[in-house]
Amino acid sequence: MSTHTIEPLAEITPAAVEVHDVHKWYGAHRVLDGVDLTVRPGEVTVILGPSGSGKSTLLRVINHLEKPEIGYVSVNGELIGVKQQGGRLKELSERAILAQRSRIGFVFQNFNLFPHLTVLDNVAAAPVATGRLGKPEALELARELLGRVGLAEKTGAYPRQLSGGQQQRVAIARALALRPGVILFDEPTSALDPELVGEVLAVIKDLATSGTTLVIVTHEIGFAREVADRVVFIDGGKIVEQGPPHEVLDKPQHERTRDFLSKVL
Amino acid sequence: MTEPPGTTVSLADAPSADAPSKPLTAQRVQPLRRPGRWIVTLVVLVLVAQFIHGLATNPFYQWSRFGYWFLRPTILDGLVITLEVAALSAVLGLLGGILLALARLSKSPVLRAASWTYVWALRSIPLIVVLIFLYNFSALYQTLSIGVPFGPAFFSFDESKLATDMAVAVLGLSLNEAAYAAEVVRGGILSVDQGQHEAASALGLPKGYQFRKIVFPQALRSITPNYVNQLIGLIKSTSLVFYVSLLDLFGSAQTMGSTYPGDIVPLLLVVTVWYLILTSVVSVIQFYVERHYARGATRSLPPTPIQKLRTGVTDLRARIRREAAV
Numbered sequence A: 001m002s003t004h005t006i007e008p009l010a011e012i013t014p015a016a017v018e019v020h021d022v023h024k025w026y027g028a029h030r031v032l033d034g035v036d037l038t039v040r041p042g043e044v045t046v047i048l049g050p051s052g053s054g055k056s057t058l059l060r061v062i063n064h065l066e067k068p069e070i071g072y073v074s075v076n077g078e079l080i081g082v083k084q085q086g087g088r089l090k091e092l093s094e095r096a097i098l099a100q101r102s103r104i105g106f107v108f109q110n111f112n113l114f115p116h117l118t119v120l121d122n123v124a125a126a127p128v129a130t131g132r133l134g135k136p137e138a139l140e141l142a143r144e145l146l147g148r149v150g151l152a153e154k155t156g157a158y159p160r161q162l163s164g165g166q167q168q169r170v171a172i173a174r175a176l177a178l179r180p181g182v183i184l185f186d187e188p189t190s191a192l193d194p195e196l197v198g199e200v201l202a203v204i205k206d207l208a209t210s211g212t213t214l215v216i217v218t219h220e221i222g223f224a225r226e227v228a229d230r231v232v233f234i235d236g237g238k239i240v241e242q243g244p245p246h247e248v249l250d251k252p253q254h255e256r257t258r259d260f261l262s263k264v265l
Numbered sequence B: 001m002t003e004p005p006g007t008t009v010s011l012a013d014a015p016s017a018d019a020p021s022k023p024l025t026a027q028r029v030q031p032l033r034r035p036g037r038w039i040v041t042l043v044v045l046v047l048v049a050q051f052i053h054g055l056a057t058n059p060f061y062q063w064s065r066f067g068y069w070f071l072r073p074t075i076l077d078g079l080v081i082t083l084e085v086a087a088l089s090a091v092l093g094l095l096g097g098i099l100l101a102l103a104r105l106s107k108s109p110v111l112r113a114a115s116w117t118y119v120w121a122l123r124s125i126p127l128i129v130v131l132i133f134l135y136n137f138s139a140l141y142q143t144l145s146i147g148v149p150f151g152p153a154f155f156s157f158d159e160s161k162l163a164t165d166m167a168v169a170v171l172g173l174s175l176n177e178a179a180y181a182a183e184v185v186r187g188g189i190l191s192v193d194q195g196q197h198e199a200a201s202a203l204g205l206p207k208g209y210q211f212r213k214i215v216f217p218q219a220l221r222s223i224t225p226n227y228v229n230q231l232i233g234l235i236k237s238t239s240l241v242f243y244v245s246l247l248d249l250f251g252s253a254q255t256m257g258s259t260y261p262g263d264i265v266p267l268l269l270v271v272t273v274w275y276l277i278l279t280s281v282v283s284v285i286q287f288y289v290e291r292h293y294a295r296g297a298t299r300s301l302p303p304t305p306i307q308k309l310r311t312g313v314t315d316l317r318a319r320i321r322r323e324a325a326v
Helices: A055-062 A093-100 A117-127 A135-148 A163-178 A194-209 A223-226 A257-263 B007-017 B035-056 B063-070 B073-105 B109-124 B125-134 B165-190 B194-202 B209-243 B249-259 B261-291 B305-325
Strands: A018-024 A029-039 A044-048 A070-075 A083-085 A087-091 A104-108 A183-186 A211-216 A230-235 A237-243 B144-146 B153-158
Touching: A018 A055, A029 A055, A029 A230, A029 A237, A044 A055, A044 A104, A055 A070, A055 A183, A055 A211, A055 B194, A070 B165, A070 B209, A093 A104, A093 B194, A104 A163, A117 A135, A117 A163, A117 B209, A135 A163, A163 A183, A194 A223, A230 A257, A237 A257, B007 B249, B063 B261, B073 B109, B073 B165, B073 B194, B073 B249, B073 B261, B109 B165, B109 B305, B125 B165, B125 B209, B194 B209, B209 B261, B249 B261
Parallel strands: A044 A211, A044 A230, A104 A183, A183 A211
Antiparallel strands: A018 A029, A018 A070, A083 A087, A230 A237, B144 B153
């Protein structure tokens, strides 16, 4: 007890996401080269970077869709994909990893809705399959969430009958159905027609203001400026700089950040 | 210099044809005439008529004997055997195929190799050889036992009691069918988008649920047409069970044919018509199964024949009304 009083904050409220010295490589290609990142609960973090910089991989490491070669990730104080045993990290069983993933929301660039299920079933499937809710409660929740993303009218439709923006909003409702502590967005608007981007960003913004912890990979600089508590710029598998948006976006310290921003703005 | 006649005519005619043209109004475009199509239709109709005429009038076919045999109890008993063997082998073969496909796609190299070897072996051996092998199996192994190889046996069966002709037939066909079904199912699973696997595992759906509710239903869309193709092959392959002394549809006709040698042709016609009926029934079922699994894959489902007929009738009525009005 007494030894912990010096640095108690991290112990009492663990970081929502903590990425610790993560390395990931495919063959000889280093995708992540020692990334450290801490996201506090309720914080909105936007990750920027050129394509191939490792930003999507970083996001996929957080929910263990990709295994880091070295390093570890914890979400709300819980190690992801591994357990600590006598000072060593051991791989968890697939079942345990799936259970952990159900506590982390993930929204894909290409939506990846289940095309053979109705919109309502897409949202209700996970709470039922993971045994958290009975079927009627899950359908009730799904209706409520679809209402929240403005799609109460579309419950009976199949995903391919919807526009891209509507599909992505269903995907967000599907992630919310598991009441995740953290939601990860992997370029949520990159596959959308320009006029549909706004409706998806509005839903994400609504989540941001409601205090949900979000980590968002995006190219929407304007959106980052508006909602982010922190902007992280990543290049070559390393975090180049991070800070509040008005610092990173308006007064970037590094040449590479300036170079990137001059190209996208 | 010889100019093609068409060119000069059109050059001379073109302006004069255009000159008095009335101002264009929005109107229905006159469809292109296709005389070639009419000629082909006529030729085909004549050939079909000749064929039907031959079928009906050639005494060689003995249609009265066909009528006599078509619903005879021996033939119908054979038909029931054919249906039983086909249905059991289709279900067991598909189940075996799913297991083999999962083994082939698993992460375990041993399972992958075992599955590959099975498919390789069973696709190489002719079905008739498999059947006759199994038929003689009880001679090769008097008892079948489950236990440690070279060690004690836990269970043992008297082979000759287990292996009825029916069991041999179903087993042989299922073993063969499973090898082909494995490839059909594997192809179907591979055709499901990688993003679906990712989305299912990102949501933390349990592994069994991912396969049963997410991946397999989508795979069925491409499995169905291929497996029905298999199934039609299987229905016809059941005629081979005659060689393991099971009297199926073909077997009964064959036996009757040796008793009444004069009726061989009508008996073969009876068999042909019954196989045609079975295949047609399977095709109808295929249409509705495919339609069921197309939900969500297309924006709207293809119409059933009844719906097509209904819209056809209403369209025709509307057209007649329009023409009458003009």
